[in-house]
Amino acid sequence: MRNVAVVIPTLRRPGSLARALRSVFAQTGALDRVAAVVVADNDPQGSAADLVAQLRAETALPLIYAPAPTPGVATARNIGLTHTDAALVAFLDDDEAASPRWLSSLLNAQETTGADVVFGPIRGRVPPDTGWTTDYLERFFGRAGPAETGLTHVTHGCGNSLMVRATALPGDAPFDTAMNETGGEDDKLFTALQLRGGRFGWAADAWVDEFAPADRATLRYALTRAFAYGQSPSQMAADRGDVFGVVKWMLVGLVQTAVWGVIALGLTILRRPSRAEALDRAARGLGKVLWTRGFEPKLYGKAMLSRAPR
CATH class of the missing domain: 3.90.550.10 (Spore Coat Polysaccharide Biosynthesis Protein SpsA; Chain A)
Known part of the structure; x- marks a missing residue:
């Protein structure tokens, strides 16, 4: 079959x-x-x-x-x-x-x-x-x-x-x-x-x-995608018309950004490799706060085509 x-x-x-x-x-x-x-x-x-x-x-x-x-x-x-x-x-x-x-x-x-x-x-x-x-x-x-x-x-x-x-x-x-x-x-x-x-x-x-190809296997690219991933809960709540859900996720994002931002700063000063994970979590938190159109990073479609080798 x-x-x-x-x-x-x-x-x-x-x-x-x-x-x-x-x-x-x-x-x-x-x-x-x-x-x-x-x-x-x-x-x-x-x-x-x-x-x-x-x-x-x-x-x-x-x-x-x-x-x-x-x-x-x-x-x-x-x-x-x-x-x-x-x-x-x-x-x-x-x-x-x-x-x-x-x-x-x-x-x-x-x-x-x-x-x-x-x-x-x-x-x-x-x-x-x-x-x-x-x-x-x-x-x-x-x-x-x-x-x-x-x-x-x-x-x-x-x-x-x-x-x-x-x-x-x-x-x-x-x-x-x-x-x-x-x-x-x-x-x-x-x-x-x-x-x-x-x-x-x-x-x-x-x-x-x-x-992961070399142009994507970078901290900058990963954090940009982490920010985009973070936007998803707030965006999905907005699509459902769930105002309370949007507010909840934005508050979660504010806390996440603040806490992991401070942790990332400390780990960066100490030059610990784990700072990448802390930056990732801070980026996801920021995405929950800055989720509206205009803040969405262009990672795919025409943007991806412009980066792809011919």
């Missing part, structure tokens, strides 16, 4: 895209369930087309090239979904490489828990020259969770996830393309699913490695 598709959005990362695809081709225990592997190419110039054509010779799986020329990962994911009608959809980012039993672990966890969305753990990998920030950056680009597979109340990003299409991905374009530049489209999707009574699961053995 071929009832699962793997969707990989990509933007000008031929080397890492090839690694991600080959990791899917090498899956064990689940390839007979794969209806399609869809590469959603977010480059207006269609730079991934030739690579996808070349890699078709390496697999018997249906490998589909889906042009998604409007920059933005929400657009890329939506277009990827239009190229398959599979009942289950696994998302893998183009800078990730899946372990051999990744897909079977996600599928087993979904069947065990009955969850609408299942997440798996991620090992963050960074270049060797990141110095005192290495441990922090590996944690930042990674994802930890429970040691055992089961239901969870914690949601994560789309990379390394499996979704039940009928319940988790409603409509023709479930990801909000208004968030192409800022990100957070997955948070919005999962918040709406929670309000509908959706369930989330954790697949403890569904490991992937995420390889």
